[in-house]
Amino acid sequence: MSAAATATARRLPPMVDQNRISQVWQVTQAQNQIFDRARAKYGDTFGLSLARGQWYYFADPADVKQIFTSPPTALHAGKGNEILATALGEYSLLILDEGEHMRQRKLLLPSFHGEKLAKQTATMERIAEEVVGRIPKGESFVVRDMAQDIALEVILEVVLGTASTGTQHDRLGEATRHLLDWIAKGYRLAISTVLGPRSRPVKRMYKPALAPLDQGLYELIAERRQATDLEEREDILSMLLLARDEDDQPMTDVEIRDELVTLIVAGHETTATALAWALERLTRLPGGTERLHEESLTEETEYARWVSQEALRLRPVLDFVLRRVMEPIEIGGYQFEEGDMLAPSIYLVHRREDIYPDPLAFKPERWDGVKPGTYTWFPFGGGVRRCIGMQFAMAEMEIVMRAVARAGILLPVGPKEPTIPRFITSSPKRGGQVRFAF
Numbered sequence: 001m002s003a004a005a006t007a008t009a010r011r012l013p014p015m016v017d018q019n020r021i022s023q024v025w026q027v028t029q030a031q032n033q034i035f036d037r038a039r040a041k042y043g044d045t046f047g048l049s050l051a052r053g054q055w056y057y058f059a060d061p062a063d064v065k066q067i068f069t070s071p072p073t074a075l076h077a078g079k080g081n082e083i084l085a086t087a088l089g090e091y092s093l094l095i096l097d098e099g100e101h102m103r104q105r106k107l108l109l110p111s112f113h114g115e116k117l118a119k120q121t122a123t124m125e126r127i128a129e130e131v132v133g134r135i136p137k138g139e140s141f142v143v144r145d146m147a148q149d150i151a152l153e154v155i156l157e158v159v160l161g162t163a164s165t166g167t168q169h170d171r172l173g174e175a176t177r178h179l180l181d182w183i184a185k186g187y188r189l190a191i192s193t194v195l196g197p198r199s200r201p202v203k204r205m206y207k208p209a210l211a212p213l214d215q216g217l218y219e220l221i222a223e224r225r226q227a228t229d230l231e232e233r234e235d236i237l238s239m240l241l242l243a244r245d246e247d248d249q250p251m252t253d254v255e256i257r258d259e260l261v262t263l264i265v266a267g268h269e270t271t272a273t274a275l276a277w278a279l280e281r282l283t284r285l286p287g288g289t290e291r292l293h294e295e296s297l298t299e300e301t302e303y304a305r306w307v308s309q310e311a312l313r314l315r316p317v318l319d320f321v322l323r324r325v326m327e328p329i330e331i332g333g334y335q336f337e338e339g340d341m342l343a344p345s346i347y348l349v350h351r352r353e354d355i356y357p358d359p360l361a362f363k364p365e366r367w368d369g370v371k372p373g374t375y376t377w378f379p380f381g382g383g384v385r386r387c388i389g390m391q392f393a394m395a396e397m398e399i400v401m402r403a404v405a406r407a408g409i410l411l412p413v414g415p416k417e418p419t420i421p422r423f424i425t426s427s428p429k430r431g432g433q434v435r436f437a438f
Ligand code: HEM
Pocket: 077, 093, 094, 095, 105, 262, 263, 266, 267, 268, 270, 271, 274, 317, 318, 321, 322, 379, 380, 381, 382, 383, 384, 385, 386, 387, 388, 389, 390, 392, 393
C-alpha cells in the first residue's frame, strides 16, 4: 500500500479549521479560548496544525491514562519537549528519552524525596521567612517576584549548594533571572516553534542570553571537582559529580551543566507562577485570605493544600504536555503514526464539568476529602515523565503561602488578572498583585 493510501486509511481526529499562523500564535500566546472553542465544536479529541506536523489534543481522562501509561519506546516526551533543548541542552532530563532518560531520572529522584525533602523544606521555611519579612507593609507587591526570589534562592541552595551570600551565588542568581526574563518574551517562543529549537538562527539568538549562566556554572563545576568533601555534601551538583555510569565513567561537564540548568529553570519559574496564581485567585474569594491567615497561625495545613490544588487545577502553569509518537498507536479509536504529537490537555481536563462541577469557579473546598485523581488532575504531567519536583513544589507552595498569610490578611489590587504567556507557562498578567490589609 502506498504511503498516501495508508494516510487516508487511518482514522484521525477532526482538525481545527483555521489558518496555521493564527493557530501557532494563539497557542504560543496562551490564548486558551482556542482549546475551549475546539472542544465545544469537535469534542474531546481534535488536532491543530502547529510546528512541523499535527498536534492532537486529548480531554478525555481515559485517553490521558493510555498516553501516560504507554511504553517509553512508543511515545517520546523528550522529543515533545524539544522546544526547551536550546536552553536546557541535549543531556537535560526533559530532553532525553528511553534508557538514557531512565538512568538519569533514577539518579535524580532520591534527591527530591524522603529525608532529602525534609531538609529542603527547612531551607524553604528559612528563606520564605526572610523574604516575606522584607515585604513593605502598606504597599502593593507582586507575588511572582517575591515567590521567584524565594524559589530561586531555594533551588540554588539545594541544587548547587552555594551559600546564600557570596558573589558567586549572586552572579548565578542574576544570570538565571536574566535568562528567564529574556526567554519569557512570547515572540521568541513563536520563532523557536516555527524555525525549530536546534536551528542555527535560534541557537544564535539564545547564545548571548545563555552565556553568563553557562560561564558561572562551568566555573562552579570546575571548582567543585576539586572539593574533597563531596561525599558529605547534600547538594545535587556534588551528587552528580560522584555519579558513575555502568562503565564507571563520571558525567562530563556538559552533561552536568544541562542537568543543573534543567533543575534551576524547571524548579523555580513554575513554582513562582503557581504561587502567583494561587494568591491572585484566593484574594478574590470572599473570606479566602482570612481563612488562610487563621490556619497559618496553627499547625494545620489543610486549607493551604486545597488552595494549591485548586490553583493548579484552574490555572495550571503548563496547559498541556507533549509526547511524540515513535511507533503506530491507537488511542480513543484514532490511529496515530510516527511523528504525530499527542498533547494530554491539562487545561481542558481540569475544566470538565463532569469531574469538577462549576468548573470555572475557584473553590478550594472542593478538595475537602477528595484526593486528586492521577488522570483528572495532572498539573505535573504523568507516567514515567511526571515532574520529579512535584512534592518539592507542593511543599514550597504551602510553606510560602503560610509565611505570607502569617504576616497578615491579603487583599487584591486592581481588576482580576488575565492570563499571559511567559515562555511556555501561563502567568497572571501583573504577576499576582496584592497588598496586606494591615
Ligand atoms: C508548580 C511547580 C511545577 C509545575 C507546575 C511543574 C510541571 C511539570 C510538568 C507538566 C512536567 C512535564 C511532565 C510530563 O511530561 O508528563 C514537568 C517535568 C519536570 N519537572 Fe516540573 N513542575 C514544577 C516544579 C518543578 C520543580 C520544583 C522541579 C525541580 C526541583 C521540577 C523539575 C522537573 C523535571 C526535571 C522534569 C522532567 C521530568 C522527566 O522528564 O522525567 N519541576 N514539570
